[in-house]
């Protein structure tokens with residue numbers, strides 16, 4: 315199939331993998347057909363889409379690397395015909411005084427030749443709201459939300475104007491709730507006023523989805539938007555698109571069903587327990603046997619092979635915190651994590667390549683990254699949401715030439731019955 319650059323409206327650059335899926339999911343729900351790429355593709359996009367989200371891993375790398383990666387993504391998106399660029403970061407504005415939100419924003423503004431953009435991590439569906447420039451997570455200020463203790467990006471100041479000003483040479487201002495509540499024309503007037511004051515980047519207040527939808531028309535003229543995933547809900551309308559089931563359409567699902575889970579989060583532990591309690595076919599993997607050099611992945615595949623005909627199989631390393639700590643104490647945190655990820659990725663690859671799995675649920679952010687790599691997936695088409703932030707996706711790769719449906723669930727997402735519900739949703743869609 316030939317490239318269809320003319321159809322690309324919105325080009326998005328996300329600073330991490332699950333954040334990219336979160337944005338893609340919001341765009342699909344608002345009516346866009348979306349493809350997510352893993353890193354910057356080598357060649358042109360070979361499928362039709364209204365928006366492309368390029369997933370980078372640039373949140374905590376040195377600022378110069380983040381800038382270089384983002385500019386490479388920009389050039390590729392421009393080559394695909396993107397009319398507007400959206401730089402997506404975390405809804406908790408994860409950054410350090412050195413960046414990377416400020417430096418990347420500045421570099422994108424320079425490259426696009428624009429003197430003004432917005433910055434708002436507001437995502438009311440996920441309880442992230444911005445008021446008078448202060449970011450709230452749930453009922454508390456960002457700096458009281460636990461994010462002040464984040465190991466890589468501690469957020470000790472909830473005032474986003476100050477936080478961003480520390481990261482950029484451009485003047486940072488505020489489009490406050492009074493303007494947003496008054497509607498798009500008031501936001502446009504505020505943008506004009508800020509421009510006249512030489513402000514280059516404006517934090518925008520938003521405490522509800524209505525705020526995001528109301529401001530959206532005023533954002534249509536800006537070449538660059540920077541935001542969490544919330545702002546996305548109002549953008550398809552700017553391109554004449556409205557919510558439709560068509561946007562989430564994926565090819566028909568086929569093949570056997572499997573779940574690979576390496577997340578040890580509370581929600582995932584509950585989901586594994588729920589699946590087992592329902593009588594699901596499940597195999598727990600023992601990290602100590604992996605450490606001893608046993609071929610745990612091959613054993614898991616041999617276990618799964620005869621059972622796949624009877625329904626979904628679950629292969630998991632998911633464990634309660636004490637068990638995880640015990641393994642980490644013996645092997646080291648990083649070594650334990652990498653070893654388990656390698657094993658689960660080999661299981662995922664074997665299930666798809668050798669055992670006819672065509673519908674795969676992966677639980678865990680890092681686990682997902684390892685599995686996507688092992689499955690040699692370069693891009694995903696985003697389908698319907700299963701639970702907030704978790705859509706079904708479809709990919710074709712050398713490992714899955716006939717196509718694979720997969721969903722990548724980050725740790726704390728999803729209801730307890732997620733593993734059962736996910737496959738049922740796919741059947742309903744068929």
Ligand code: ADP
Nearest residue numbers: 576577579631633651654655678679680681725
């Ligand atoms: P989440 O999205 O819940 O944070 P991740 O996949 O990102 O899940 O992270 C879980 C990490 O824990 C991975 O590096 C995984 O390999 C590791 N892990 C999984 N199971 C175990 C276990 N039983 N013992 C130690 N580490 C584990």
